[in-house]
Ligand code: KG4
């Protein structure tokens with residue numbers, strides 16, 4: 302690493318993870334994660350089968366201070382030693398975002414340190430720079446509980462949307478599939494585990510959007526097909542493992558087909574570009590990662606997928622987004638900046 306490095310405290314509270322982290326580095330990375338603490342509220346929400354916003358914001362409020370103290374202690378730094386304080390300012394559950402952003406504002410004001418209001422999706426998008434030092438441009442497949450999109454990333458402020466879901470996000474589809482199959486929440490890891498011992502060809506399920514023009518996704522039809530399969534099977538019984546494997550195989554075939562289409566669109570914009578970054582919680586799925594790596598091999602791309610704990614929500618990616626901002630020589634945000642429930646990363650290309 303050459304030149305000055307930047308040390309940033311990151312705060313993430315946009316969904317059901319309360320997280321704080323300190324990261325040091327200089328874009329394009331890789332960066333050094335000095336501490337990375339994630340408290341998952343999974344148990345608090347599990348009885349309801351999904352995230353309850355009111356419970357989430359209260360839980361963030363209760364522990365965020367302690368998490369920040371621990372992140373600084375683990376990094377062996379005091380607040381006075383960080384160059385920036387970055388917090389997710391959206392998109393997400395507004396109550397939680399307010400807790401994190403307000404805390405960051407207070408710390409920034411008290412220490413006269415720049416505040417960096419981070420788009421959560423930007424955090425996911427840039428993680429592969431922190432982990433692998435990926436240079437621009439790259440094709441981003443962002444697959445999480447709330448988002449499913451293919452984006453050409455030409456720079457830290459150059460995002461081109463090639464495709465997105467017309468209904469459910471892929472993580473959401475995993476969560477709903479788990480519910481249908483009686484698997485625990487959160488659904489993604491549970492479906493992946495069940496699929497490991499199932500036969501992916503046991504049940505015929507649709508491959509949504511396969512072969513369609515453009516690079517959009519759709520998952521609600523697949524979810525409905527799985528529900529019908531489970532309803533029919535209620536009489537004779539279906540194998541949960543086989544159903545999970547068949548569902549995951551359908552998701553994979555759809556993702557691979559759409560990503561192939563996205564690669565063609567990306568190559569039109571960036572002739573020499575050959576890196577596929579997969580980000581967001583669903584990127585933690587090993588079977589999906591393997592299928593995308595195979596596709597990349599066929600299409601002359603290489604894949605860069607951060608390790609699972611940096612794919613799901615965390616604050617290191619938010620701190621890194623702060624490092625990106627400071628590395629680009631750009632100023633912090635005004636303390637009056639508002640949290641945003643909705644905040645798209647990219648407009649259609
Ligand atoms: O990025 P993330 O932690 O939160 C959002 O910003 O949405 O993503 C959470 C989503 C959930 O829908 C979860 O079921 C899914 O990612 N997920 C997975 C896996 N691990 C997490 N989906 C499939 N396979 C996994 N192993």
Ligand code: ZN
Nearest residue numbers: 445581582614
């Ligand atoms: Zn996320």
